[in-house]
Amino acid sequence: MSSVATWPGQAENWLDARGKGAWIAATVLSFIFFWPAGLALLAYMIWSKRMFNGNCARRNSMSRYRGHARAAFKSSGNTAFDSYKSETLRRLEEEQENFEAFLQRLRESKDKAEFDQFMDERARKARDAGSADDAEDAA
Numbered sequence: 001m002s003s004v005a006t007w008p009g010q011a012e013n014w015l016d017a018r019g020k021g022a023w024i025a026a027t028v029l030s031f032i033f034f035w036p037a038g039l040a041l042l043a044y045m046i047w048s049k050r051m052f053n054g055n056c057a058r059r060n061s062m063s064r065y066r067g068h069a070r071a072a073f074k075s076s077g078n079t080a081f082d083s084y085k086s087e088t089l090r091r092l093e094e095e096q097e098n099f100e101a102f103l104q105r106l107r108e109s110k111d112k113a114e115f116d117q118f119m120d121e122r123a124r125k126a127r128d129a130g131s132a133d134d135a136e137d138a139a
Helices: 003-018 020-033 035-047 061-072 079-138
Strands: none
Touching (some): 003 020, 020 035
């Protein structure tokens, strides 16, 4: 990727790190120097809801997480640490898969228990209704 393609994202991250005041200052300055840029920046702030939330840094927490995830797979230059890191990440992914499989089994068993309870109640109601009909026929 060229630096031209990434500078808007870098500028956005830089402003987000400094908060709402930095966004407002950038908008005011862009209106002073070149009003169409100020208008575009104001429209972007409103469209992305940066104007109305308390902290810009919270808004981009997921994009920051993605950045950290990419950095987790980047080599540090130390082969021993890189092998330890890759083994730890592999182990954590395996544990996550096992836990998700456990949760799925737990959901399925809970669903089965609820369904069995429903069927038992339904059968009991049918027996009660049947015995009530038999009592009326005998009377």
